[in-house]
Amino acid sequence: xxxxxxxxxxxxxxxxxxxxxxxxxxxxxxxxxxxxxxxxxxxxxxxxxxxxxxxxxxxxxxxxxxxxxxxxxxxxxxxxxxxxxxxxxxxxxxxxxxxxxxxxxxxxxxxxxxxxxxxxxxxxxxxxxxxxxxxxxxxxxxxxxxxxxxxxxxxxxxxxxxxxxxxxxxxxxxxxxxxxxxxxxxxxxxxxxxxxxxxxxxxxxxxxxxxxxxxxxxxxxxxxxxxxxxxxxxxxxxxxxxxxxxxxxxxxxxxxxxxxxxxxxxxxxxxxxxxxxxxxxxxxxxxxxxxxxxxx
Amino acid sequence: xxxxxxxxxxxxxxxxxxxxxxxxxxxxxxxxxxxxxxxxxxxxxxxxxxxxxxxxxxxxxxxxxxxxxxxxxxxxxxxxxxxxxxxxxxxxxxxxxxxxxxxxxxxxxxxxxxxxxxxxxxxxxxxxxxxxxxxxxxxxxxxxxxxxxxxxxxxxxxxxxxxxxxxxxxxxxxxxxxxxxxxxxxxxxxxxxxxxxxxxxxxxxxxxxxxxxxxxxxxxxxxxxxxxxxxxxxxxxxxxxxxxxxxxxxxxxxxxxxxxxxxxxxxxxxxxxxxxxxxxxxxxxxxxxxxxxxxxxxxxxxxxxxxxxxxxxxxxxxxxxxxxxxxxxxxxxxxxx
Numbered sequence: 001x002x003x004x005x006x007x008x009x010x011x012x013x014x015x016x017x018x019x020x021x022x023x024x025x026x027x028x029x030x031x032x033x034x035x036x037x038x039x040x041x042x043x044x045x046x047x048x049x050x051x052x053x054x055x056x057x058x059x060x061x062x063x064x065x066x067x068x069x070x071x072x073x074x075x076x077x078x079x080x081x082x083x084x085x086x087x088x089x090x091x092x093x094x095x096x097x098x099x100x101x102x103x104x105x106x107x108x109x110x111x112x113x114x115x116x117x118x119x120x121x122x123x124x125x126x127x128x129x130x131x132x133x134x135x136x137x138x139x140x141x142x143x144x145x146x147x148x149x150x151x152x153x154x155x156x157x158x159x160x161x162x163x164x165x166x167x168x169x170x171x172x173x174x175x176x177x178x179x180x181x182x183x184x185x186x187x188x189x190x191x192x193x194x195x196x197x198x199x200x201x202x203x204x205x206x207x208x209x210x211x212x213x214x215x216x217x218x219x220x221x222x223x224x225x226x227x228x229x230x231x232x233x234x235x236x237x238x239x240x241x242x243x244x245x246x247x248x249x250x251x252x253x254x255x256x257x258x259x260x261x262x263x264x265x266x267x268x269x270x271x272x273x274x275x276x277x278x279x280x281x282x283x284x285x286x287x288x289x290x291x292x293x294x295x296x
Numbered sequence: 297x298x299x300x301x302x303x304x305x306x307x308x309x310x311x312x313x314x315x316x317x318x319x320x321x322x323x324x325x326x327x328x329x330x331x332x333x334x335x336x337x338x339x340x341x342x343x344x345x346x347x348x349x350x351x352x353x354x355x356x357x358x359x360x361x362x363x364x365x366x367x368x369x370x371x372x373x374x375x376x377x378x379x380x381x382x383x384x385x386x387x388x389x390x391x392x393x394x395x396x397x398x399x400x401x402x403x404x405x406x407x408x409x410x411x412x413x414x415x416x417x418x419x420x421x422x423x424x425x426x427x428x429x430x431x432x433x434x435x436x437x438x439x440x441x442x443x444x445x446x447x448x449x450x451x452x453x454x455x456x457x458x459x460x461x462x463x464x465x466x467x468x469x470x471x472x473x474x475x476x477x478x479x480x481x482x483x484x485x486x487x488x489x490x491x492x493x494x495x496x497x498x499x500x501x502x503x504x505x506x507x508x509x510x511x512x513x514x515x516x517x518x519x520x521x522x523x524x525x526x527x528x529x530x531x532x533x534x535x536x537x538x539x540x541x542x543x544x545x546x547x548x549x550x551x552x553x554x555x556x557x558x559x560x561x562x563x564x565x566x567x568x569x570x571x572x573x574x575x576x577x578x579x580x581x582x583x584x585x586x587x588x589x590x591x592x593x594x595x596x597x598x599x600x601x602x603x604x605x606x607x608x609x610x611x612x613x614x615x616x617x618x619x620x621x622x623x624x625x626x627x628x629x630x631x632x633x
Contacts, residue, residue: 021528028429031422035498036442039449042460042495049463100359103352118360124618125363127549128611129556131583135607136366138590139373159366162359190345220453223558223583227590247455251559254459269456276451284444 043273050270053263059271063233068256075268078249080235082272084150085225085243086218089157090211096158097166098207105173106181106195119170125163131223133160138227150236150243153229160224161214168213172206173199205287212283216276222247246272367611374605377598386605392569394589399602401609403571407486407579410572411561414490415554419497420547427505428531443506450499458563461492466564474576481576484566489579492560497550504549508542509535541628548621552614558583582606 061074100118108115137156146152176199184194200207222245230242231252246268253265377386377399389400430442470483512535520530536543566578567588586603593599 017526017529021526024425024528024531025429025433028425028433031425032429032434032442035422035426035502036445038495039445039498041464042449042452042457045460045463046456096355096359099352100356103349103356107349107352108356114360118356120622121360121363124615127552127556127614127618128363128366129552129558129583129614131556131558131586132366132370132607132611132614135586135604136369139369139604142373143369159362162362166359190341192345192348193341195348216451220451220455222453222455223587226587247453247559250455250459251563254462254563265459269453269459272453273456276453277448280448280451 046266046269046273049263049266051267053260053267054270058264058267062235067233068253068261069258075244075246075249075264075271077233077235078244078246078268079271081150081153081229081232081243082219082246084236085153085157085229085245086215088150088154089161089218090215092154092158093162093165093214094211097162097169100166101169101173102195102199104170105176106191106199119167122163122167122170126167128163129223130160130221131226133157134224134227137224141228146240148228148230148242149240150229151239152227153225153243153245154239156224156228157218157221160221161218164217165210165214168210169203169207172203172210175206176202209283209287212279212286216279219279220247220272220276222251246275363615367608370604370608370611374601374608377601377605380598386602387609390571394592394596394599394602397598399598399605401582401606403569404580404582404585404606405609406571407565408555408581408583410486410579411489411493411565411581412551412555414486414575415493415497416547416551418490418494419501419550419554422494423498423501423546423550424505424543427502427509428535430502431506431509432527432531432535443503446499446502446506450503454496454557454560455563457492457496458560461488461560461564465491469576477576479574479576482566482578484564484578485576486565486572486579487575489561489565489581490575492564493554493557496557496560497554500553501546501550504546505539505543508539508546511542512538541625544621544624544628548617552617555617556583556610556614558587562587582610 055074057072058074059079060076061072062077063075064071064073067073104115104118133156136159137152140155141147141149141152180198180202181194184198185191189197225245226248229245229248231244231248232242233244234241236243250265250268250272253261253268256262380397381399386399386401387405388402389398390402391398391400392403430439434442465488466483468483469481469485469488473487474481474483516534516538517530520534521527525533561581562584565581565584567580567584568578569580569585570578572579586606589599589603593603
């Protein structure tokens, strides 16, 4: 009798844990499906609403008079502006972050408090909202007496992507085995030569991926360029002219009450998404292609 | 064998070193450098190294001080308004009338907190369950497809999410959710912003947590399973416990992303400068305020200073988050070991 009760108990326990397992598995599959559905729905929305409005003129022409009232023209100003701002920012950020990362990993000692402080400060900077970088860029421009310009946009986006690029590069360079460095020192290389010829070559695919991740983040960000790069209907001809950017073009076109112009916002969103997806896929392919030269 | 070859190369080297000074550079290029040239080359290599080290150190110090530079610059610019009003009044006053010189940030701070809280409450359970499914249960095929897809979606710009929020979430709330609760809402609300933000931080949290779950040694799971634990029990008692620090890090990352997100929130939150009273009412988070009023800020006195103070507040809260999460991480890690 007693024994039977005990085994009953055990059975209910086993049943309970099986039921719990079932319930949670259902929950997991359900939440995975919800997330997948939502994310696919977003992509689908952008494609369905954006693709019909997309035309060659949109890609190659600047807005003509009355563009924001539904007249002809395109968003070439924003496409070129976005690419220019990002290219400039990427260049500046590489010049700042590559030496920093090499210093942290080749020159600084492994457990130096300075290195860990630098990493922490990059982690904090990574979390700083892009609008704060925009405001900071704006404050600096006030300081130097600049107006909204391509240069201002480049500076703000540089600040935005610098921590992202540095931390990603740092993770990659850290993976370079210490033995490789030791071998190059044994051959008489200075630290600089080891850094430039061994570390960079070994971690090149990862470094490229870091650059592309930063590019994707920079190209899609609107808040940082809002105050700093401004907006214009023309392709910027010098660093001191304002520059249009794609995210802001989307934002402004959506702000108009005319449905045709709003549809163009979706077309711009489609262009932007395609640019970013291309970068993302490109970085995957690149990293696969370059890894074959690596020592393992 | 080994020693003989090395001595051979040494003798070659000393032979080369003892060559007379070449008359022109072509001789040097042909592999007969002079001692003086070698000395110069050595010296220049060392000098280059020293120079590079110094300039790299300079750049590193520079970029590690950037956070202070930003804080200092924003503080400098927001001093005029801090000189006029007390910080407590600015932070806790609810009256926002820039034209009359009244700048109370309380509604905006509350708006930010509400929207972020809603986003995190929606996103964290869904993302954790999905991450557990992907790393513990899902077949290989699904896993290999899901990860790149999640990464791709992490790259979609926030404006696009905002656009989608206007198109789908706002009408949904206006036409279905608000009537279901017997109230009226324009749809531009705390809830809409929270949902859009939650969707934006899905990829971030999932990516980091899958990575964290993947780093837990498989032997630990095997031990639990061999003791008769079910899959879920293994997850509950072993995997989740071991992964706790990583999960906290993932959630903080998502949180700070949601916190500072500007454009998507600006597009769907409604932007009414009042302390939000319900989920279906409008909110006006800080980043949206900054982005929305840049047009007029140079024409109203103290307005620009107030906006830069708003960015300083954002920066301070993000810093606080980071330091707090660091401390929690250190404590949790100590408890686990």
